[in-house]
Amino acid sequence: MKTSNLTYRLPAVHQGGFGLVELMVAMTLGLVVLVAVGYLYIGSRQAFRTNDNMARMQENARYVLDTMARDIRMAGYIGCPNLAAVTPTSVASAPAMTAAEAITGWDTGSGPGTTGDAIQIMAAVSGGVQLTAALPAATAExxxxxxxxxxxxxxxxxxxxxxxxxxxxVSAVAGGGPTTITHDGARLGSYAATDMVMKVERYAYFISGTGLRRSSLNEGTAELIEGIRDMQIVYGVDTDSNGTPDVYQNAAAVADWRRVVSVRISLLMASQDDNVVPSPQTYSFDTDDDGTPNDVVAADRRLYQVFTTTVGVRNRLN
Known part of the structure; x- marks a missing residue:
């Protein structure tokens, strides 16, 4: 039996490639994807910058308005319900503190600061310490x-x-248990052993540059936050003595500061970063102290926002 060798030949396989049209299509698709990813990145980055600046503005506004509101609520507090019900007297170089001066304000350009309105508040800021015994008038200790x-x-x-x-x-303080306070001048009133001694503070809020500053009688002046472009303040005036505001007026229009029972503060804030918005923003703000907001076109591409709060003077509200 004869055996034959069988030889199998595989068909030749030729190396294939991409044509010019295929390459152009692939490149076009790649460019489209690249551009889409780029736009997505740029949009996400811009959204992040906008949200970040907005969050910082809101945080700063919340902080400064809470700080101002806390001081305004306590205006005129001296341990009694109402400063208008007592007769304050001042001696030596102590500041005047009357019902008319518990809150005072200035319109733009008439008080401290470079821009916007300013306000000053005076009140007792510490808890009271009781006297050791009755105190007659004209006693220096x-x-x-x-x-x-x-x-x-x-x-x-x-x-x-x-x-x-x-x-x-105070001129001197001595003693570790019962404490003796020596002061300038002679007092005019007499006090019972149940009466109190309290520390008095006077705060002024105003804008210097683009920062809101707080001036303190005892602690000096410090900047609270940056980014404040303007501050407008109007005062709720009780015209019929019922303990509620009847009309809101700017500082120049307030005839009797003893009748101010609330304060409305509006802050115009700008973002720390420029080029946050695609074009200059138009915002509404009362820039001329007439009580009516004006439309203003910003000079840059920062983000602008107005924050407003109304605070009652606790010792005067009904």
Whole structure:
């Protein structure tokens, strides 16, 4: 039997490639994808910048408005329900503190600061410390049970009896248990052993440059936040003595500061970064103290926002 060898031949396989048209289509698709990814990245980055600047503005506004509101609510507080019900007297170099001066304000250009309105608040800011004994008038030394609030030389203190109040400037403090406070000048009122001694503070808020500053009688001046472009303040005036605001007026129109029972603050804030919005923003803000917002076109591409709050003066509201 004869065996034959069989030889199998595989068909030749030729190397294939891409044609010019296929290459052009692939390149076009790649460019489309690349452009889409680029636009997505740019859009996401811009959205992040916008949201980040907005969040910082809102945080700053919340902080500064809360700080101002806390001080405004306490305006005129001296341990009694209402400063208007007592007769404050001042001696030596202590600041005046009357019902008319618990809150005072200035319109743009008439008070401290470079831009916007300004406001000043005065009140007792510490808890009260009780006297050790009754205190007759015209006594240069004031004795209290202890000194938990750290009263020291040059502090302004209020001796509050709710019938009369003396403001004194401390010249010396001595004692570790019962504490003796020596002050400048002679007091005018007499006080019972149950009456209190409290520290008095005066705050002024105003804009310097683009920062909101807070000036303190005892602590000096410090910048609270940056990015404040304008501040407008109107005052709720009680015209019929019922303890509620009847009309809101700017500082120049307030005839009697004792009748101010609330304060409305509007802040114009700008983002820290420029080129946040695609074109200059148009915003509404009362720029001329007439109580009516004006439409303003920004000079840059920052993000602008207006924040407004109304605060009641706790010691004057009904």
């Amino acid at each position: 004031v004795k209290i049970q202890s000194n938990p609030f750290g009263f020291k030389a040059n502090d302004i203190l209020a001796l509050s009896g709710c019938n009369n109040v003396d403001l004194v400037k």
